[in-house]
Amino acid sequence: MALEFAVEVFQNEFLPEGAAEVNAILTVSATGDAGGGAAEPDADAAQVIIVDTSGSMRYPPAKLAAAKRATEAAIDALRDGVKFAVIAGTERAEMVYPALRLLSDASPQARVVAKRAVAKLQADGGTAMGQWLLLAQEVFRGHDSGPRHAILLTDGQNQHETPEQLTAVLDRVAGAFTGDCRGVGTDWQVAELRRISEALLGTVDIVAEPEGLAEDFRAMTATAMGKAVADVSLRLWTPEGAEVKFLKQASPGLLDLTDRRVEAAPRTGDYPTGAWSGAESRDYHLCVRVKPANVGERMLAGRVSLVGPGGDVLGQGRVLAVWTDDTALSTRMSPEVAHYTGQAELAEAIQEGLEARKSGDVETATARLGRAVRLAHESGNTGTAKLLAKVVEVQDPATGTVKLRARVADVDEMTLDTRSTVTKRVGKDR
Incomplete structure (x- = not known):
């Protein structure tokens, strides 16, 4: 339909x-x-799973084991007939399944073979995410009839590529497929994965504990498989x-x-x-x-x-402009515009505040994170407010009066950063 x-x-x-x-x-x-x-979901959907197998994935050993289980969960979530592939990423990108740089049709037998290949993955080498994305683009090539989605998992930083090299790759792959990025642990860079997810029109999030990967991969795959129009x-x-x-x-x-x-x-x-x-x-x-x-x-x-x-x-809509000398009309702000202007400012305040905190600028960090607390309070964004409370002591949310916490867990800071761009919908859901 x-x-x-x-x-x-x-x-x-x-x-x-x-x-x-x-x-x-x-x-x-x-x-x-x-x-x-x-x-009905598009029968021609395609899914590529990209797993970081660099050396850092060895420590602790549970990390790579969880990544394997998550990949297997994603494979199990594929509908029969959906095309898929698995890629392992180090300073190079290599096919895990199928062996050739192609997509395979999901079937009971294909899932078994793919999961056997995933179980053999070992961690060693560096990290060059641009190479992973270029291989994914090659694998997707020729599949133009349905949704094309990738999952990218990493635990570290893009050490074997320059930012300029990654930018060039993102310019090449933008529009070729969509993708969601996940960082496991706390040794990866939020800004780096956000750049990738934005180029792929997807999401970025932290999975603090490896045990949470399988359910997250399963949910992302199910969402991708539910797309009906690409x-x-x-x-x-x-x-x-x-x-x-x-x-x-x-x-x-x-x-x-x-x-x-x-x-x-x-x-x-x-x-x-x-x-x-x-x-x-x-x-x-x-x-x-x-x-x-x-x-x-x-x-x-x-x-x-x-x-x-x-x-x-x-579908179509029209945006109008009418000039008036009636100040009662011209000064009335659209509630929807006001709400999302505030949500954008909230994200900016969080990111600037966290950056100032990292650099030791207590005054700026306190001011910007205090502003974020006030904006979250005013818009009813309770999810973001709870994350902010783990980074600052909130004395008065209505005025944004806060005090920086002396000790903040890396996972709490990174969770606030990654989810700063998740907005609360105006008037809940229309």
Whole structure:
């Protein structure tokens, strides 16, 4: 069954005289087809599992053993007929299953053979994640008809590539497949894995204890296997003289899509959103600069279309601008825009505060993390508030009055950092 998409636009279209900036929240929702049935997952889905087998995975021994169990759990979660592969990553990337650089069809026999190959994995060597991603891209090549998803697991830092080399790889693989990244333990870098996950339109998270890997891998695979439509784009048309200041995914997590624009027609660009399943909804924050008009004039500041992999328009919405001298109208802020502006500021405050804390700048760290506490309190983001409380002593959440904790576990700091971009949805779920 096909998915049905809807695009809703939330904004205050009224601008004061001379104003040029138009903000809107675009809510894109996917449901089952018009007959009311649930959308069936795409039978042509493909999954690649990338396991770090560098030397650091030997210590403690439970780490590699847990990674093997997690990979086996992901293999078991694959539906029959889904194409898959397993890659081992060190300073090189090598096929674990199948032996050739291809995808294999999931079947009871294939799962047994793949899990036998995974059981033989040993840890040795360095870390070059770009090489892992390039092999995944090669394995996915030729599979263009359905969702393509990768899981990348590591426990360390990208020591055998420069940041510039990794950037070049990310530019090459962006759009070829989507992917989620997981760091096990506390010796990896959040910023590094976040760069990779953002390029792959995926998520990054910490799995503090190796024992938690299997369930996490199983859940990620099940989610990926539930996707029904791949390669969906937001197509944005803007009037002559307008400039797209930014387009960002605002929920379920923050993801800047501004630089991912691909020109589709004059004054029209496509922004990737990845694969979708039924009963899924995401919010995007659009900011457009337009030429100011006279009081009383009305403008179509943007036309948003959701476009499928075949070019079909799946849904549309309009972003408007109306200039007024009525301050009661022009000063009214859209609750949706206000909420997600605050969520973006919350993530920024957390990341800046943690960076200042690492560098020993107590004053800046206290101020920025205090601001984060206040924003989390105001928006009702209780999940983030609980994570912040492990890094600072909260004296007054309403004012953001905090004191840095003298001792903070690495896992608590990294968990706060990795989940800083997970947003609370405005008004819960619409």
